[in-house]
Amino acid sequence: MRYVEKISTDPDSFGDEDWADLRKYLSEEEVVELGMFLFMNLGFHTFFGTLKFYPMFSPDGRLVSQEESERLYGDKPESLQGEAAE
């Protein structure tokens, strides 16, 4: 999680010490698997964010219009944990 945070917020700060720390816990196969997962996630969220589209379904599973979905989910991403617990 520290690796992901550094890559996405300040990749220049990722140094040899961080790499050694990562390798202490993850195998080479796991490091490259995590890397390829990040390929798909680091940029797409930024691009999708500019397109302003929202989930098709409300937290209770109803199919909703994009206008209603925007009202439900707002501009900023938030965890649905609270909704799921209710």
Place this chain on the structure above:
Amino acid sequence: MSRMTPLDASAVTDPELVELLGECEELGVPDPVFVRIFARSPDQLKPMLRAMLVSHRDGSVDHKLKEIIRIQLARFVDDPYFANLRSKKAIADGLTEEMIDIGCEDYEDSDLFSEREKVALRFAEQLFLDSTKVDKIFYDEMHKHWSDAEIMEIGSFVALFHGIHMVMKTYDARPLEAA
């Protein structure tokens, strides 16, 4: 020296991966270093290489323009691996280092690029320098020059390669041959 050593070439034995490696070598992006680093997880790598090749080499948007955008993005994040790779197809189609340098920095005042190409370069640049500027007004301008399908093609290409460059930067890798 890359933090993740590329596997020996003889370690890449999966026939599908070998075929994809051949396609990558033909294009020049990525080169075998990338494939041999990520071949530690071949089942994850195969769909990733297909996505990279289709996104970069194929589609309806000019490949030379996508190659400039790709290098522009790699230079933004200071990734020495991807910034130094060059598409053999783009070079064969007439792309020069001068076009790359101007396309990465001073394209707005250049006669080398049409307004259509400048909007695409601006889109790629703003998406990762300040995505709040890529708003409805920006997309309205994009739509004067590009179709919805083309905008999705450019946006997806930028998103994918930006993520790849960010990760590769942390690997501190270098291409087999410098550009």
